[in-house]
Amino acid sequence: MNIVVCVKHVPDAGADRRFEADHTVDRVDVDGLLSELDEYAVEQALRIKESRDGDDAVVIALTVGPEQAVDAVRKALQMGADKAVHVLDDAVAGSDAIATSLVLAKAVEKLGPVDLVVGGLASTDAGMSVLPSMLAERLGLPQLTGASSVEASGGALRIERDTDTATEVVSATLPLVLSVTDRSGEARYPSFKGIMAAKKKPLDTWSLADIGVEADQVGLSAAWSTVTETVARPPRTAGEIVTDEDGSGAAALAEFLTAEKFI
């Protein structure tokens, strides 16, 4: 069984995230890391592998991004993935989600046959949450998305997910695309042994030519949408803060809400 887990290297949300002059996210000068929500995808990929006793399941971590992005798949290897692929090509810079899904789909096809493609709920930078469904569309596979719990049985998966209005149980047979939320199960920390072992695991770097994608299909100039402006908002500033020592806090707050016409 081949399980591919797609992971993204993102600028640290705690750092000073910003844009470059061409309005793309600065991915080089800002400290980055494996997108936190993708850790849960790695975790579920590993759990599914571990649940298949006797089956020689392989978990392959896949990323696309600049040189630093290799850290994302390294972390996945440390957590327990068996091997990793980093699609690295200067032409990729500035790709939109559509082009990224093309690159990932082509990489998955090259890895094939693949039984399961796993992703996180959203990246912590762009946060579009569309890659899993785009991948499913490109690969012609069913999608089980937004899983808060995952149950593997034989050649099928069953998930539970919460929509805005309901809780659903959804199932599909492999191969399929799965995306999981942070509620699907606590992600494991790499052990010292895992960190040491990761250094010996295969990590391949592929160019666009390796996966049969033309340079003019990706990148900023091929994007199907264009960003015209990125403006830093003035940070919200603290307003009036009162200390409720004598029970006057509630009245002061009610006064504020009245002045602002909320009451």
Next chain:
Amino acid sequence: MSEVLVLIDHVAGSVRKPTFELLTIAKRLGSPSAVFIGSPEHVEGVVEQVREYGADKLYPIDDAGLRDYLVAPKAEALQQLAAGRDVAAILLPSSAENKEIAGRLAVKLQSGLITDAVDVAADGTTTQSVFAGGYSVTARVTKGTPIITVKPNSAAPEASPGSGIIEHVDVTISEGAKTAVVEKREPRQSTGRPELTEAAIVVSGGRGTNGDFAEVERLADALGAAVGASRAAVDSGWIPYAFQVGQTGKTVSPRLYVANGISGAIQHRAGMQTSKTIVAVNKDAEAPIFAIADFGVVGDLDTVLPALTAEVARRKG
């Protein structure tokens, strides 16, 4: 005039407010055509609701063959609807499911996609709020039919009746789209309060409630607000996940956000930072939430909240 397709967000034929906001936005771009994927018995009621806000057309699509499958059939239906029509843009309310429909649709229609817009101008330029509200981004789709998902509260719905002509369309759903099967669907019980993502006022509770949401709920009811929660409160099992506000929960952008006993970690701020007005009550004067609050009370929830609820009720008469 080109049509602008608006996917209707509804619960059993009851159209939700974000749809009216999208119809108002659609009028800037062309002639609004509402798309209703649902039961034929609700079509008459739905057309009344959407016409009021400017829908010139309603395309009803019977969901009998769609509703038991995840996302893919709806994307196919929209693709077939858009094909052969002069469509200026396709607008969908920004829910998790709709973003997934939009993702598949973008690939199918070879069209650019913008998610979570907070505004769309007449020329199709969108505004998004990114990096936990730290940046405002304007963008435009440059290929195909622009597909844009729009966040709730992005426009004030304007009543301005349209023609409301019902036009039936036939869609054929492929077997390949029926592979993710919904085995069970349990509708969430209504709380009787406004829906979290649509509410004008949200009253949230966090770790500082110590698990007792009663006072938070009382304040919410006094203000006519929805109830929200921080991840800490949800993880502690004090309140269901459906109420979680933040990066991995709901994103809200109400006129007023009242944070009670919530420290204000970046993951929470990512879900509420674009609220127009933020007020906070927390016993820890150092809580980061105070740095973004327009008004804050450093105090004990147990004393401040009941007094505030009483005061709100008194002032409202």
